[in-house]
Each structure stands twice: as structure tokens, then as C-alpha cells.
Amino acid sequence: MTKHIISHLDENTPYINEERIATLKARIEKDFDRETASNLIQQLNDLNEFELGQFLIQHEGLNGHWTHEVVTWDVNHPTKDLKNTLEKCLFEKLPATLATRQRFHIFQQALEPLLEKNTVFASIPSGYMSELLLLNREKLKDTQLIGIDLDNNALKGALTLAEEKGIADNLQLIHEDAWNIQLQEEIDVITSNGLNIYEHDNDRVIQLYQKFYNALKTGGTLITSFLTPPPTLSPTSPWKMEKIDLASLQLQKVIFIDILQAKWSSYRSVELTTKQLEAVGFKEIELIYDDAYLFPTVIAKK
Numbered sequence: 001m002t003k004h005i006i007s008h009l010d011e012n013t014p015y016i017n018e019e020r021i022a023t024l025k026a027r028i029e030k031d032f033d034r035e036t037a038s039n040l041i042q043q044l045n046d047l048n049e050f051e052l053g054q055f056l057i058q059h060e061g062l063n064g065h066w067t068h069e070v071v072t073w074d075v076n077h078p079t080k081d082l083k084n085t086l087e088k089c090l091f092e093k094l095p096a097t098l099a100t101r102q103r104f105h106i107f108q109q110a111l112e113p114l115l116e117k118n119t120v121f122a123s124i125p126s127g128y129m130s131e132l133l134l135l136n137r138e139k140l141k142d143t144q145l146i147g148i149d150l151d152n153n154a155l156k157g158a159l160t161l162a163e164e165k166g167i168a169d170n171l172q173l174i175h176e177d178a179w180n181i182q183l184q185e186e187i188d189v190i191t192s193n194g195l196n197i198y199e200h201d202n203d204r205v206i207q208l209y210q211k212f213y214n215a216l217k218t219g220g221t222l223i224t225s226f227l228t229p230p231p232t233l234s235p236t237s238p239w240k241m242e243k244i245d246l247a248s249l250q251l252q253k254v255i256f257i258d259i260l261q262a263k264w265s266s267y268r269s270v271e272l273t274t275k276q277l278e279a280v281g282f283k284e285i286e287l288i289y290d291d292a293y294l295f296p297t298v299i300a301k302k
Contacts, residue, residue: 017048020058024259032258043086044259050083052090056255061264064127064154067194068161070097071104071130086255093248096256099294103225106288106297107131107191110223115139119188122146122215124178124195128157131191133165140167148174148181179208183215190216192224197264202276205268210280216302222282224298229267238270243292273298 024044029037047053052066062070073079073091082088090097108131111121115135119142123129126147132140145167147158155173162168174181178195190212196205212222231237256262268276274285282300289296 017054017058021048024057028259040254040259043254046084046086047255047259050087053087056260056262060260060262061198062194064125064149064151064157067100068128068130068157071101072134073101089248089251090255093245094252094255095244095249095292095294096252099290099292102290103193103295103297104131106290107193107223107225108135110288110297110299111135111189111191114189114221115143117142118144120144120146120186121189121191122148122183122187123158123191124181124212125149125151125154125192126158126173127154127194128161129171130161131193133158133161133167137165137167140165140170143170145171146174146187147171148176148178150175150177179204179211181211181215183211185215185217187215187220188217189221189223192222196224196268197227197266200266202268202272206276206279209277209282213280213282213302218302220302222277222298222300222302224300225295226273226298227264227267227295228293229269233267234269236269238289238293240292270296 021044025041028040028044031037032040044057047057052069055063055066070091075092082091111131112135114121121132121143123132123146126149129145129147132145145162147155149155149158152175155175159168159171159173162171178192192208192212195208199205199208209222212224216222228239229237231239231241256264270287277285277298277300282302284301286299287296288299
């Protein structure tokens with residue numbers, strides 16, 4: 001299988017937003033009426049005023065760096081000034097942002113009690129390994145940490161974060177496609193976020209879960225997540241609309257569907273995800289929902 005990063009264009013892609021914007025504008029003008037197109041193009045121009053927006057325009061998804069920035073953002077203690085209203089919405093208001101950040105904290109809550117001496121943790125894909133590396137430093141010193149990612153920049157970011165935490169000696173980094181890992185019953189806990197939401201092929205998702213199952217020791221734990229379908233796509237959508245700001249939801253649609261046609265659109269039901277995990281042998285499957293039921297966390301045992 002050809003190795004390619006499915007969540008975003010890789011670091012070798014030329015960063016030429018002018019060309020990308022021209023392409024997006026041409027499509028928008030073709031697909032929408034004049035007034036709507038004008039409004040969408042204004043939003044596109046607003047996106048291009050700040051770094052996260054520029055990255056989304058060019059790369060069509062989030063990488064390890066921007067995922068780390070979004071999930072660790074603290075609205076009460078911002079680390080930078082936000083340039084415009086659209087950037088503030090991306091960091092603080094969009095339903096997907098809020099669900100992703102809550103998912104991050106749910107992962108951490110699930111991981112904390114599993115930090116036992118000589119335990120082996122793997123993050124696949126690693127990203128910056130924020131869920132793990134930002135946990136209790138003293139407990140992490142007694143564990144072995146493995147990060148696997150196809151994006152070299154993500155691995156570099158994980159190493160830098162581990163060095164900042166003083167636990168780089170515990171960290172092993174592997175540059176590999178998640179579907180190609182050859183680990184066999186070596187890992188106690190696997191965390192995985194951000195692959196299945198970009199993969200439309202259900203068989204490929206099952207193959208991914210099989211790789212995780214094979215890598216885990218008997219009794220090991222998988223902590224993963226998935227996107228549930230919105231009500232517009234499924235009459236059985238679990239979304240809690242009373243927990244979602246509708247104006248922010250509409251803006252999210254405008255940015256990621258109408259303008260960017262973003263890659264992360266592989267929605268799956270609770271029933272399908274459960275069946276996929278059970279198909280490879282996982283049991284004791286537990287679901288923990290974010291407030292709006294957009295981005296559930298799954299904890300499963302081998």
C-alpha cells in the first residue's frame with residue numbers, strides 16, 4: 001500500500017495558499033449563487049488571516065501540531081491573541097472543536113488510572129501524544145511510551161513535548177503507517193484518535209482495529225474515538241441538539257463543507273463501530289460521550 005497521510009497533505013506539499021484560494025473561489029462561484037458565493041469567499045479571506053485558517057486552506061485537515069493547539073486551548077488562559085471573529089470561533093465555539101477538546105480530556109481521564117509501573121503505552125497515530133505526555137510526570141517515568149505516526153513533524157512534536165516534560169528517555173518513536181504496524185502482543189494500552197474519521201472504507205477501519213488488537217497484550221486496553229453522523233445524514237443520529245449552538249453549527253458547515261470540503265467526514269454509528277470492534281475480538285466495550293454526543297470515546301478490552 002502506498003504510504004500517504006490521510007488526515008492532511010504532507011509536509012512536502014508546497015505552501016502556496018494563493019493557488020489554493022483561487023481554486024476554492026472558482027469552485028464556490030460555480031456551485032453557489034452570486035450572493036452566497038460572495039459571503040463564502042469573504043469567510044475564506046477571513047480564514048486566510050490567521051495561521052490555523054491558512055493551514056486548513058492548504059492542507060484540508062489538522063496535523064499533530066494544530067490538533068495539539070486546539071485540544072490544549074484554555075479559553076480562560078489563552079496563549080495568543082486571536083486575530084478575528086472566525087479564529088475565535090474555530091478555537092472556542094464550533095461544536096466540533098468543543099467535542100474534540102472534551103474528547104481529549106475524556107481520554108486523559110481514562111488513561112490516568114492505567115498508569116502503572118512497567119506498563120507500555122502506544123499512541124497510534126501519535127500526533128504530539130498530548131493525551132499521554134501531559135499526564136502526571138512522575139507516573140509517566142515508570143512507563144514505556146511508543147509513538148507511531150506517518151507524519152515526521154508529528155513525531156518531532158512528540159519528542160519536543162517529551163523533552164519538555166523530562167521523559168524523553170521513556171519514549172520510542174516509529175515512523176510508520178498505522179495499517180503497517182507489526183507489533184504482536186507487546187502493548188498494554190493503545191490510544192488512537194484521528195484516523196477512522198478520515199477513512200471512508202469500513203473494511204479498512206476493521207483492518208486498523210485488527211492491527212490494534214494484535215498489538216495489545218491479552219487484557220490490554222484500546223482507547224479510541226469516532227464521529228457520529230449528524231441528523232441531516234441519519235434519522236438515528238445521537239446528537240444532542242439542545243447542547244449545540246446552532247449558529248456555530250451553521251458556521252462549522254460553511255467552513256468545513258461549503259468552503260473547504262474537509263476530509264474528516266467519515267461518520268459512523270455507535271452500532272457500526274461496536275460491530276467493527278467486536279469483529280476483530282474486542283470485548284467489554286464502553287462508550288463515553290461528550291456533551292453533544294458528536295465524538296464518543298470508546299474503551300475496549302482484548
